[in-house]
Amino acid sequence: MVTMSDVARAAGVSTMTVSNVLNERRPVGAPTRERVLAAVESLGYQVNLTARNLRAGRTGTVALIVPSFFDYYSELADAVAREVEARGRHLVLERTTASAEQEMASVSGARLQLYDGVIMSSVGLDRDELDRVRGPKPIVLLGERDVPERFDHVRLANEAGAQAATGHLIERGSRRVLALGATPGDGHAMTTDRRVGWEQAHREAGLDIDPRFVVPIGDYSFENARAALLRVIDSGLAFDGVFAATDVIGLTALGALHERGLSVPGDVRVAGFDNLKVGGFIPPGLTSIDPGHEAVAREAVRLLHRRMDDPDAPAEHVSVPVQLVVRGSTR
Amino acid sequence: MVTMSDVARAAGVSTMTVSNVLNERRPVGAPTRERVLAAVESLGYQVNLTARNLRAGRTGTVALIVPSFFDYYSELADAVAREVEARGRHLVLERTTASAEQEMASVSGARLQLYDGVIMSSVGLDRDELDRVRGPKPIVLLGERDVPERFDHVRLANEAGAQAATGHLIERGSRRVLALGATPGDGHAMTTDRRVGWEQAHREAGLDIDPRFVVPIGDYSFENARAALLRVIDSGLAFDGVFAATDVIGLTALGALHERGLSVPGDVRVAGFDNLKVGGFIPPGLTSIDPGHEAVAREAVRLLHRRMDDPDAPAEHVSVPVQLVVRGSTR
């Protein structure tokens, strides 16, 4: 391993001068500078970021911690990466498998020290658990759970989005709209908010709210979504619309309906939530709610930098607007 | 920031004893141990991984460096994460946007020092550029490009997979099969290998190879794939099968064919490559080649650990078998 003092010796200067050349922190005379750069080149020197981190207390890296690498999160991560890189830092992605233990480990554990800041999309931790998180580095939370006041937080307009999607189904003529993947009862999960939006659309249209049309799905997986919808179809419950709480569920609904010989949008209209890229390309195209990844990413990174600059700034809670995107599944 | 010496002071021991308790490297007397753990708990101490890393030279973290966070790579990353975690390390994901500069920066730059090892899926760097990469940490390469002998490398059986998919289309009755997203000419890109497999299937079936049926696509994006296929349809070139070089292209083909009123699998059979999860759930289901993420991940992590244990082990080059998965698009 070639170190900075090897370079310094080769160039006949002190390590500080090498450091100053490489970091451009203080002006260095042109000839000295040349000698240093030549030595760096000929020795193949690379800074040791670990040592720099330890000494300087910054890493140039931001972590985005998500439940999984899939679907919504990969599209979000891409937007966050662009935003972080635009501000001159690197982004790394970690996944927690949505478990409270792993989220806790990611965020309160020692790993936080490795980053200048962390953006976490929390689904496993409840409000009380989050409240126990104290870290030496800024944390911005994403997602739809209730979070302690003191955290910076970015969320989506879930209710408004669900209401827009469901309202659109009703407007196109659906009268019996499933809330597939929504969650009944109280709570602050993303899927309760989206169910509330579904209800609001019904109220606004003067339609009854039938609790049999709320169909929860264990883990939002393709497999469970498919099984749940097939169960509904086979139960004989008549419906002519599906508001899917996520696009994964919506895409699966397209497949399950096709499998049972129901046409979309003829027999059943379908709308999802997340506006996954793939939904715009498969037949017949999935109407969805665009969650505005760019805006979420921009806000999250803005809040993170604000807090890096001023650890005592008051916490900000941002709700990002969403937008209906109409495609073949409702047209 | 509470440090190890704060804990040592509170427990009335030396920092070495604290370190030994936390790392379980040397036996520590039970009462001492208790005092140390109590102090850790009451002070809320967390190890500083940066400092440990600098001193001990290991980080407990493996990086997977991929061109993007999407589709094939997110599914691969999930498998790699499971495998890495099973061996007691963390995985972080970085993306390069497939640019040679960023791949170079990720892998030859100082960032490599932050990890115990790196698995990189390289698409931007050619053989010569890769050959210039020398790092202090193990690197395992994934992917279909030609790589220098000295690297450990895991690749897919691309030709065999493409041949199986195309052979299946032919067996089902297709006679004019597009190679959508494949690359003509020589070369060692993934899409040339897959085109060669497409050709082999034709030869095996005694069918002519018509170069007009090889339709390259700039960047494998949904948008370009859609545009390319619509162009072919509108050109009047008759075809009754599509072998798509990736599932992203295959899924898009389903949509574009639907848009032009062609039925799948009635008018045109479609097969892809990657076996993306979504392909099993949308209508009519996309026949595909399963790239065996688990096997790729297992081999990659095995090679990485082997090299961490023995930096001088001879390089291994592994080719992972793939498997045809038949769904509605060819049934």
Place this chain on the structure above:
DNA sequence: CTGTTAGCGCTTTCAC
């Protein structure tokens, strides 16, 4: 414009 000194927080090594 350049150098010296000190030390980030931890673990390796050696000593008892």
Place this chain on the structure above:
DNA sequence: GTGAAAGCGCTAACAG
């Protein structure tokens, strides 16, 4: 079973 000293490679702070 426990401790003291040294130092990983770098940069902040101060000095000249």
